[in-house]
């Protein structure tokens with residue numbers, strides 16, 4: 018093996034940097050006081066009312082990690098605002114109180130305040146479960162394409178809606194909530210729908226003029242203050258811009274609304290709508306990107322203002338406070354990636370912060386109706402069902418040595434977490450740099466922040482004297498056996514196929530052979546680039562093909578994006594990337610050809626076939642980038658399996674293959690696999706289902 022990579026040992030500082038003192042000042046919010054300025058704003062998690070124990074344990078981590086306020090996700094107030102299939106919080110009647118009380122108790126145990134985001138989503142609900150008729154300011158289609166409409170609310174409906182909201186606020190207080198939100202953001206609640214001209218075409222006192230369109234929001238704020246305002250703070254979550262022109266809330270009108278309601282809520286939580294403009298992936302928006310849309314609010318109200326911007330840098334946070342943009346630092350994703358972010362700032366451990374990379378895999382949990390997961394934080398969503406803590410891990414069981422082969426996200430996380438357990442760990446990496454696919458992908462346009470997956474782990478590894486890192490070390494099976502570690506984990510990654518096999522093709526594509534001008538994402542990342550007219554063939558459906566197209570276009574190629582799917586990068590809908598990808602492709606002049614497959618490639622002619630009518634056409638192109646499927650680089654693992662008879666002499670007790678070398682997936686899968694390997698090494702194997710589940714029995 019090559020020389021060990023340089024390692025620095027840094028003592029743990031426990032002194033907070035005085036520059037950050039301002040972040041730890043208490044903030045009075047109506048009748049309650051937040052102990053510092055770190056505010057975990059509401060965020061979905063795919064667990065909600067269906068998995069209350071898992072939900073409460075996840076929120077508890079935030080409180081333990083130092084957030085002064087820990088919020089729920091959206092909380093439905095009535096069956097006529099049912100969000101099925103999405104799993105959010107619910108307060109339809111008293112029987113929903115205990116689930117949220119669980120969260121409040123856990124949040125309070127760490128001295129944090131619990132906040133509840135009440136909502137009735139009107140035409141942006143579904144009622145697929147309740148089968149109630151949807152309601153809206155005026156007759157209109159549903160937002161998400163359900164084949165039923167919402168009916169216009171009568172005055173009676175408006176009174177009922179106000180009553181439901183009031184009763185839910187009271188239930189929230191009974192659950193133990195300290196802050197009750199009125200929600201008028203994300204194009205997701207009636208209080209906002211009444212503001213929007215495109216949704217509110219009423220001619221009574223609730224429609225028309227701005228004063229009329231604001232009436233319901235004002236009434237609900239007043240109702241909530243009246244119902245619970247003596248002991249609970251009443252927050253308003255308000256979207257200042259929808260980027261939709263006059264049909265949506267626009268900044269000019271938002272300024273008037275903020276002025277009209279300035280002192281009514283105890284706290285303003287302000288952002289940009291809809292969700293895809295709020296939680297923008299890092300590929301399309303930098304830290305603090307919302308500032309130009311919300312910076313006017315603090316000048317208009319004396320009440321505290323919280324806002325978001327994927328803040329992970331305490332310096333940026335301090336700047337937001339000192340420049341008078343915000344009073345409290347709102348975080349959803351940064352609190353998911355590192356629930357202990359405030360604690361780390363407080364303890365002078367800023368370089369231990371596991372910074373969010375803005376990949377929005379967390380969003381995909383909610384979108385796919387599954388519990389939240391996070392690329393950076395593999396314990397997210399596993400706090401209750403696996404008992405995983407983001408900062409703590411069981412000590413090692415023995416003096417065994419562990420060899421980790423491969424320094425991508427899986428290998429790095431395995432090595433780091435094994436090192437945290439106290440194992441003697443050696444990490445061998447073939448290349449001259451760590452990070453594997455993360456390092457390579459982070460060089461693609463817009464993905465620079467993804468390198469944080471590597472950087473945090475390398476930073477932690479450097480602090481652990483029991484982890485040795487060997488770069489430039491391509492290990493063979495004999496090297497592994499000679500090394501003599503008791504446990505070996507292979508995390509050697511994968512590579513992209515060149516033959517065109519993928520979802521749409523059970524066999525290679527005609528003409529995708531050696532010597533043809535066929536490129537893969539690996540080629541692009543290795544700097545081996547096509548020129549001229551290039552077709553990027555996407556049979557993968559997520560980000561790789563779009564980024565390849567963008568990268569080549571930026572280098573001057575004429576680029577067409579081609580997919581057998583009916584839409585561009587369909588999975589990117591789940592990460593809120595989709596619209597941004599489409600806009601960027603349009604801006605760069607990348608032609609999108611959908612519903613077409615490739616049937617052959619000869620010379621510089623690609624033969625395409627429409628997947629529906631099977632009409633064929635020829636497309637001239639100088640090269641094809643094929644983004645279809647990947648194959649594990651598991652030759653080392655397979656060879657070691659074949660040599661199992663040599664293991665005893667080499668003292669080898671266990672061999673595992675993890676991450677992309679086992680089955681290619683997301684970076685999140687690789688990090689999770691590495692973490693899981695480290696957690697489970699030498700621990701008793703789970704009997705049966707390897708996690709706890711919720712059971713509902715009445």
Ligand code: ADP
Nearest residue numbers: 423425426427447453454492509510676677687
């Ligand atoms: P994952 O996403 O599963 O972590 P990556 O492809 O990101 O996978 O990382 C795998 C890493 O393993 C790469 O950096 C690669 O250079 C390294 N690697 C592959 N084969 C070997 C080997 N035989 N010895 C040491 N390192 C290897």
Ligand code: SF4
Nearest residue numbers: 373374376377379391
């Ligand atoms: Fe950030 Fe990605 Fe984790 Fe979401 S999944 S919190 S975007 S690192």
